[in-house]
Amino acid sequence: MKNIYLIITLFIGIQSTLAFDGRVKKSINLDWRFSLDANVNAQDKNFDDSQWRQLNVPHDWSIEGEFLESNASGTSGAFLPGGIGWYRKEINIDKLSKEEEYEIHFDGVYLNSDVWINGHHLGFHPNGYIGFSYNLTEHLVEGKNVIAVKVDHSKLPSGRWYTGSGIYRNVWLERHHKLHVLPNELLITTPEVSNEKAVVNVSTAIKNTWGKKKNIEVNFQIVDPKGKVVGNYDQKLKVVDQNEIQHQLELENPFLWSTDAPNIYYLNIAIKENKQLIDTYSTHFGIRKLDWIPQKGLFLNDQPILLKGLSNHQDAGPVGVAVPEQVLYRRLKMLKDMGCNALRTAHHPFAPEFYTMCDTMGFMVMDEAFDGWWKNKADYDYGIYFEKYWKKDLENFVKRDRNHPSVVIWSIGNEVPKFTNDEQESIVNELKKHDTSRPVTQGRGYLGTHIDLAGFNGHGELKNVIENYHKKDPNKLIIGTEITHTLQTRGVYRTKTWYRTKDNPAPWEKPEHFKRIEPRVYKIKDLSEEEVFTGITSKYQSSYDNSIVRIGVRHEWNRVEALDYYIGNFRWTGFDYLGESFNWPARTANFGIIDLAGFPKDHYYLYQSLWSDVPMVHILPHWSHKGKEGVKIPVVVYTNGDAAELFLNGKSLGKKEMTSERQIVWQVPYTKGKVEAIAYKEGKEWSKQIIQTAEEAYTMKLTSDRKRINADKKDVLHCEINVVDAEGNIVPNAMDEVTIEVSGAGKIIGIENGDILDMSSSKYDLTRKVFNGKCLLIIQSNGKTGDINIKVTSKTLKEADLRIGTHAL
Incomplete structure (x- = not known):
C-alpha cells in the first residue's frame, strides 16, 4: 500500500489565521x-x-x-x-x-x-x-x-x-490565499525523453483577487522518486489579475515511468510575498516517452508494448458507485496481478483517486469523456444538456487529468449514434486546445476522419473487419476500444459452445441476426459431442472459453499478437457491473472476468496465462461432480509455460505441448480424488496446481484481506465466506443459506455472492445464500477502536467467526 494514494491528503480541521502559510x-x-x-x-x-x-x-x-x-x-x-x-x-x-x-x-x-x-x-x-x-x-x-x-x-x-x-x-x-496557484491551469509535459536526459515543461497561472498589483516570488521545485531535489527555479512577478508562467527544466538520467516501473516525480510550487509564504501547491507527474508508429505499433520508452486492457464501469458491486479507496485498490491490484496493463474508463471520467492509483501502480489509461453527444442515448441522460455544457465539462475533464502519466489516450465518446465528421472534428479540436500530447480515439469511432487512433467495438470482432480497415487506411493504428465480449458465470460449465446472438439474444438482437453474421464469427469447437453439464439455466454462462458473442479470448489475443498495427484492446469487461442486464430478474450480464463480489472466474487465469510472465497454471473445471462417475469431463489447463502434464490420483494422463489454441485439454473419466497439473517451461517445472474433490459441506472458513484496519470511518476490509467440507476443501457447488452478524468496531457496507439472479439487498439482507461456495462481506470502520467481530451461522453448517482489530491513526 506504500505510496498508493500519494497526494490524496486528508487534513484534520480548518485553521484560519492571519499568518497564512499555504493552502x-x-x-x-x-x-x-x-x-x-x-x-x-x-x-x-x-x-x-x-x-x-x-x-x-x-x-x-x-x-x-x-x-x-x-x-x-x-x-x-x-x-x-x-x-x-x-x-x-x-x-x-x-x-x-x-x-x-x-x-x-x-x-x-x-x-x-x-x-x-x-x-x-x-x-x-x-x-x-x-x-x-x-x-x-x-x-x-x-x-x-x-x-x-x-x-x-x-x-x-x-x-x-x-x-x-x-x-x-x-x-x-x-x-x-487571495494570491494563489490555479491548479487547473497547471500543465506539465515532457517533450524530450531519453535514458540520459528529460526536458520538463511547466506551465501554470497565478491568480490575484486583491484588485491591486502584487509583487511576488514563485519557486518551482522538482523532487525525484527517491526524494532528492533535482530541479529548482525562482521567478519574480508583478501580478495584477492573472499571470501565466512557463519554465523549462532539464533532468539528467531520469527515472522513467512505465507499467513495470511506475516512477513518480513531484512538482512543488511555493509563492512568497515579502518573504512570507502565502501559497503552496504540490502535484505528481511521470516522465515517459510514447510513440505511436503506423504499421509498427505502440512504443513506451522505445520498447514495443501491447495494450493488455480492460473496460470497466465505476461501480463496485455491493457498494454501488460510492467506492471506498481500499475497495478500489483491491480491484486494481487483482487486475495488475493478472497481467493487465491498461484500463478504459467506460464511459465517462472516474474519480480522481483512480488516476492516482493508476499512476503509482503502472496502468495505462484510456480516459473517456462522454458516452454520447447531442443525441441522448438513455431517455434522461447527459445528452439533454450536452449542447450547453459540453465544452466546459470537456475542458475541466482534460485539465483535471492531463498531468497523470497513466493517461495515454483521450476518448471523446462511445458508440455515438449517427455522428458526423463535423461533430467529431469539433470535439477533437476543442479537446486539443487543452492537451496535444496524447492521441484521441472514440469507441466505435473508426469511420470518423478526425481521430488519431481507429477505435473498434463489437463490430471489430468479426472476421476481416480490422484487416480490411487497415488496407484502406494503413497509416492509422487500430485499437480495440471494446473487444472482446465473452460471458462467464463463476463455477458454471457447459461443454457445448454457446453464441449469445444465436442461443440467448440480447434485447436489441433479432433472431435472424446470427444467420447474417455467422460466416464471420470465430467459431469454437465443442468440448464434447453431448452436453456434459445439463439442467443449467440459460441465464448463466459457461466458464470454459466457449460462451462468446463474436470471438473468444484465445482467438482475439492471437490476432492482437499477429497484427503489428493492432496495438491491443480493452476487453468488455474486467468486473461484472450493475445494470445492462438482459431482463428481470438479472442485475447484469456476466461479461466480467471477475464477478460482482470480486471473485475471479476462470477467464481471469486464462488472461493471466496470456498477459503475465509470473509462473502460473490453472485447472478447470472444479473436481466435485457427484453423479458424473465415469463420464468424460473436459479438463482444461491454462498456463504461461510451454507444456503441461495432468495427473489423476497420482497417475499421469500425459504431457502435452501448448499450441496456438492457448489451452490444453484432456478428456478425463470422472472419479473422485485429486487432479494435479504441472506446467513446464524449457523442460523445467514452471508451476503446479492441485484441486481436490470436496465431500459434503460441513462449515465455513472466514478469511480477511486485512489483519487490522484504521479506526477512521473510512478504512475497509474484505471478508470471504467459503463453504468447506470437514477437511477444509471449498465445496464449489454449495448454495447454503448463511446469516451474518458484525459487531464491535465495524459495520457492513456490502454483502455479495456474485449471483446475478440474486435480488437480495447488498446492504440490509443479512441472511443470504452463498453462490457456488462463496460470499463476500465488505466491512468498514465505524470510528471506534477495538475489535470487529464477525460471526456467520447457518441451519446446515457449523458456525464460524473471525475477529479483526482496529487502531487509531
Whole structure:
C-alpha cells in the first residue's frame, strides 16, 4: 500500500489565521444529514434537519434501495430506484481573514445538483461524472455555515448502466490565499525523453483577487522518486489579475515511468510575498516517452508494448458507485496481478483517486469523456444538456487529468449514434486546445476522419473487419476500444459452445441476426459431442472459453499478437457491473472476468496465462461432480509455460505441448480424488496446481484481506465466506443459506455472492445464500477502536467467526 494514494491528503480541521502559510485542503466527508424527500426545500440555513439521517459521503442511495421490476431504471439501472435527495452539512469557521478565500470541491455528484451556502445558491451542475467547485468566500460567516445540496435523479433511466445516486465521491473544503496557484491551469509535459536526459515543461497561472498589483516570488521545485531535489527555479512577478508562467527544466538520467516501473516525480510550487509564504501547491507527474508508429505499433520508452486492457464501469458491486479507496485498490491490484496493463474508463471520467492509483501502480489509461453527444442515448441522460455544457465539462475533464502519466489516450465518446465528421472534428479540436500530447480515439469511432487512433467495438470482432480497415487506411493504428465480449458465470460449465446472438439474444438482437453474421464469427469447437453439464439455466454462462458473442479470448489475443498495427484492446469487461442486464430478474450480464463480489472466474487465469510472465497454471473445471462417475469431463489447463502434464490420483494422463489454441485439454473419466497439473517451461517445472474433490459441506472458513484496519470511518476490509467440507476443501457447488452478524468496531457496507439472479439487498439482507461456495462481506470502520467481530451461522453448517482489530491513526 506504500505510496498508493500519494497526494490524496486528508487534513484534520480548518485553521484560519492571519499568518497564512499555504493552502489547506480538507476532507469534509463526515457527518452529513440526508433525506430522500422530494417535497422539501432545505436550502435555508436554519432549516431543521435534526430528524434526518446522519451519514458520511461518499454515499449512493440507489444501492440502498430495493430491486423491483417496476423501478423506472429498468435493465439499464439494475432495477434500482432514483429519486430526489437532499444533503446538508455544518461547517464551522472560527475566524475569517480578508487574505483568505474558501472553495468547496465536489469530485462527483450524480446528478443534476444544486448547491447552496447559507441559503445562497451557488450553481447547478448536471454532469454526474466530472467534478465541480464553487467559491464560498463572500457568503461565509464566522461560526456556523451550512452547505445544502439537492440531487435530482428523479427521471430514469439516466444512463445505459447503473449510475447510482447522490454525493458519491469525495467532498473537499479548501482555504487558500487571495494570491494563489490555479491548479487547473497547471500543465506539465515532457517533450524530450531519453535514458540520459528529460526536458520538463511547466506551465501554470497565478491568480490575484486583491484588485491591486502584487509583487511576488514563485519557486518551482522538482523532487525525484527517491526524494532528492533535482530541479529548482525562482521567478519574480508583478501580478495584477492573472499571470501565466512557463519554465523549462532539464533532468539528467531520469527515472522513467512505465507499467513495470511506475516512477513518480513531484512538482512543488511555493509563492512568497515579502518573504512570507502565502501559497503552496504540490502535484505528481511521470516522465515517459510514447510513440505511436503506423504499421509498427505502440512504443513506451522505445520498447514495443501491447495494450493488455480492460473496460470497466465505476461501480463496485455491493457498494454501488460510492467506492471506498481500499475497495478500489483491491480491484486494481487483482487486475495488475493478472497481467493487465491498461484500463478504459467506460464511459465517462472516474474519480480522481483512480488516476492516482493508476499512476503509482503502472496502468495505462484510456480516459473517456462522454458516452454520447447531442443525441441522448438513455431517455434522461447527459445528452439533454450536452449542447450547453459540453465544452466546459470537456475542458475541466482534460485539465483535471492531463498531468497523470497513466493517461495515454483521450476518448471523446462511445458508440455515438449517427455522428458526423463535423461533430467529431469539433470535439477533437476543442479537446486539443487543452492537451496535444496524447492521441484521441472514440469507441466505435473508426469511420470518423478526425481521430488519431481507429477505435473498434463489437463490430471489430468479426472476421476481416480490422484487416480490411487497415488496407484502406494503413497509416492509422487500430485499437480495440471494446473487444472482446465473452460471458462467464463463476463455477458454471457447459461443454457445448454457446453464441449469445444465436442461443440467448440480447434485447436489441433479432433472431435472424446470427444467420447474417455467422460466416464471420470465430467459431469454437465443442468440448464434447453431448452436453456434459445439463439442467443449467440459460441465464448463466459457461466458464470454459466457449460462451462468446463474436470471438473468444484465445482467438482475439492471437490476432492482437499477429497484427503489428493492432496495438491491443480493452476487453468488455474486467468486473461484472450493475445494470445492462438482459431482463428481470438479472442485475447484469456476466461479461466480467471477475464477478460482482470480486471473485475471479476462470477467464481471469486464462488472461493471466496470456498477459503475465509470473509462473502460473490453472485447472478447470472444479473436481466435485457427484453423479458424473465415469463420464468424460473436459479438463482444461491454462498456463504461461510451454507444456503441461495432468495427473489423476497420482497417475499421469500425459504431457502435452501448448499450441496456438492457448489451452490444453484432456478428456478425463470422472472419479473422485485429486487432479494435479504441472506446467513446464524449457523442460523445467514452471508451476503446479492441485484441486481436490470436496465431500459434503460441513462449515465455513472466514478469511480477511486485512489483519487490522484504521479506526477512521473510512478504512475497509474484505471478508470471504467459503463453504468447506470437514477437511477444509471449498465445496464449489454449495448454495447454503448463511446469516451474518458484525459487531464491535465495524459495520457492513456490502454483502455479495456474485449471483446475478440474486435480488437480495447488498446492504440490509443479512441472511443470504452463498453462490457456488462463496460470499463476500465488505466491512468498514465505524470510528471506534477495538475489535470487529464477525460471526456467520447457518441451519446446515457449523458456525464460524473471525475477529479483526482496529487502531487509531
